Amino acid sequence: MISGVLLDLAGVIYDGDVAVPGATEAVLRLRDAGLPIRFVSNTTRSTKSAVLDRLARLGLSVTADEVFTPAEAARQWLAEHGRSPHLLVHPNLVQEFDDLRSGLPKAVVVGDAGEAFDYRTLNTAFRELIAGAELLALAPNRTFKDADGKLSLDAGAFVIGLEFASQKSAIVLGKPSQAFFRSALATMSCADAQAVMVGDDAETDVAGALAAGLAHALLVRTGKYREGDEKRFEPAPTATVRDISEAVDWVIDASKR
Amino acid sequence: MISGVLLDLAGVIYDGDVAVPGATEAVLRLRDAGLPIRFVSNTTRSTKSAVLDRLARLGLSVTADEVFTPAEAARQWLAEHGRSPHLLVHPNLVQEFDDLRSGLPKAVVVGDAGEAFDYRTLNTAFRELIAGAELLALAPNRTFKDADGKLSLDAGAFVIGLEFASQKSAIVLGKPSQAFFRSALATMSCADAQAVMVGDDAETDVAGALAAGLAHALLVRTGKYREGDEKRFEPAPTATVRDISEAVDWVIDASKR
Numbered sequence: 001m002i003s004g005v006l007l008d009l010a011g012v013i014y015d016g017d018v019a020v021p022g023a024t025e026a027v028l029r030l031r032d033a034g035l036p037i038r039f040v041s042n043t044t045r046s047t048k049s050a051v052l053d054r055l056a057r058l059g060l061s062v063t064a065d066e067v068f069t070p071a072e073a074a075r076q077w078l079a080e081h082g083r084s085p086h087l088l089v090h091p092n093l094v095q096e097f098d099d100l101r102s103g104l105p106k107a108v109v110v111g112d113a114g115e116a117f118d119y120r121t122l123n124t125a126f127r128e129l130i131a132g133a134e135l136l137a138l139a140p141n142r143t144f145k146d147a148d149g150k151l152s153l154d155a156g157a158f159v160i161g162l163e164f165a166s167q168k169s170a171i172v173l174g175k176p177s178q179a180f181f182r183s184a185l186a187t188m189s190c191a192d193a194q195a196v197m198v199g200d201d202a203e204t205d206v207a208g209a210l211a212a213g214l215a216h217a218l219l220v221r222t223g224k225y226r227e228g229d230e231k232r233f234e235p236a237p238t239a240t241v242r243d244i245s246e247a248v249d250w251v252i253d254a255s256k257r
Numbered sequence: 258m259i260s261g262v263l264l265d266l267a268g269v270i271y272d273g274d275v276a277v278p279g280a281t282e283a284v285l286r287l288r289d290a291g292l293p294i295r296f297v298s299n300t301t302r303s304t305k306s307a308v309l310d311r312l313a314r315l316g317l318s319v320t321a322d323e324v325f326t327p328a329e330a331a332r333q334w335l336a337e338h339g340r341s342p343h344l345l346v347h348p349n350l351v352q353e354f355d356d357l358r359s360g361l362p363k364a365v366v367v368g369d370a371g372e373a374f375d376y377r378t379l380n381t382a383f384r385e386l387i388a389g390a391e392l393l394a395l396a397p398n399r400t401f402k403d404a405d406g407k408l409s410l411d412a413g414a415f416v417i418g419l420e421f422a423s424q425k426s427a428i429v430l431g432k433p434s435q436a437f438f439r440s441a442l443a444t445m446s447c448a449d450a451q452a453v454m455v456g457d458d459a460e461t462d463v464a465g466a467l468a469a470g471l472a473h474a475l476l477v478r479t480g481k482y483r484e485g486d487e488k489r490f491e492p493a494p495t496a497t498v499r500d501i502s503e504a505v506d507w508v509i510d511a512s513k514r
Contacts, residue, residue, distance in 0.1 A: 118375040123410045130408060142422045151387060153380045157422040161414035165399045 004190025011200035011223015042139035044111030070138035070174030129166035176208020202229035261447025268457035268480015299396035301368030327395035327431030386423035433465020459486035
């Protein structure tokens with residue numbers, strides 16, 4: 001029995017600005033089958049509205065409520081805890097934090113800052129941490145598939161470096177945080193036991209979802225997937241499939257059981 | 258019984274270009290007591306000859322054989338293993354690797370590159386690692402005392418970030434590598450049980466030396482020392498002392514027992 005589907009975006013639905021072949025049709029098949037969907041992304045180089053625009057350009061009509069981003073979770077954390085952000089994020093993402101209060105005790109917010117990661121920005125963040133700031137990690141991913149098709153360093157390397165130097169533990173706000181998966185499932189009243197996650201990151205999407213308590217997690221061989229990824233992390237995927245189309249076949253089949 | 262003394266340099270003998278008060282006289286007292294000394298530094302922002310020049314300016318006559326640096330250990334490793342270096346080090350240190358063979362399989366060499374750490378250089382190193390290069394860490398320190406007197410990010414944060422993303426373990430060539438401490442002790446025919454290390458880094462110098470098997474390790478309250486450091490890492494220091502002068506008092510006293 002499946003009553004809710006979580007889909008990763010980059011590497012599952014699109015690669016850069018191009019749809020993964022069959023992705024749009026696969027999502028529509030889930031809709032037709034009456035299965036509620038939420039999109040859970042660890043992308044921290046785009047605002048949520050840019051993500052929605054990109055999906056619209058691919059022919060997918062998705063509402064803001066259906067997309068969960070780490071930046072949104074961080075905004076909520078900062079508001080709940082009365083903290084002002086010290087941002088170490090991609091320039092594209094800065095505006096997501098524009099309207100938050102300044103002047104409160106700080107929390108360092110680390111996303112995939114890309115070229116904005118340099119010694120000075122990292123050392124400034126480190127000094128905030130040892131002066132008392134909390135460390136919020138929007139995403140702890142090891143790698144992402146870059147514009148040239150090769151793997152590049154994702155935010156995780158910088159988060160773990162800051163943790164090591166400051167001897168503080170990061171609070172993770174995107175996948176594989178259990179709270180992140182749970183908040184997406186809660187909006188479709190889907191129990192863990194009836195949920196499935198589909199992603200291209202064997203660690204953060206797949207092992208992460210299973211460790212967070214979801215019953216099923218499918219690994220697609222698109223995006224950042226590399227041969228053997230399905231054996232690289234525990235728990236292993238429920239199934240490893242060609243792409244989102246084959247994942248949707250699996251989900252629709254399982255939802256009828 | 259003490260028959261050999263290992264001294265850290267930055268934070269113990271000098272702070273920047275200035276001697277720690279009493280340091281020169283303290284080293285001379287060890288010499289007068291007939292105790293052999295080796296200087297073991299994790300500094301990777303200066304060549305060995307620059308280190309020797311600095312000591313000479315402080316009035317300490319030290320030979321090249323008495324100073325052990327991670328860069329020298331890395332040169333030896335590269336030669337023994339038939340590897341060419343891919344350098345991610347401080348511009349000052351590049352010349353230490355100038356005469357090594359190129360064209361061999363690569364090893365990524367990470368030092369305290371300072372401003373040379375940026376997204377591009379780190380990602381290039383990461384891609385060498387996933388293409389098969391080994392990872393050599395000149396020093397895994399968390400922090401160092403910067404020119405402004407505050408703590409700054411040391412190479413350790415970047416080493417652990419690259420390890421995390423590439424899923425490779427670094428080979429450490431400076432402190433706290435047991436081989437590094439041992440190679441310095443061997444040149445003065447000093448057994449572990451009769452050796453003492455003096456340093457300002459409670460983790461790399463002190464806990465590191467004890468974990469490597471040295472009988473004694475003294476923590477000085479100069480350099481990067483921060484209140485409570487003596488309780489922060491295991492094994493705890495044999496003793497925590499004001500500075501190098503008090504450390505030398507301890508060593509001379511112990512050498513007579």
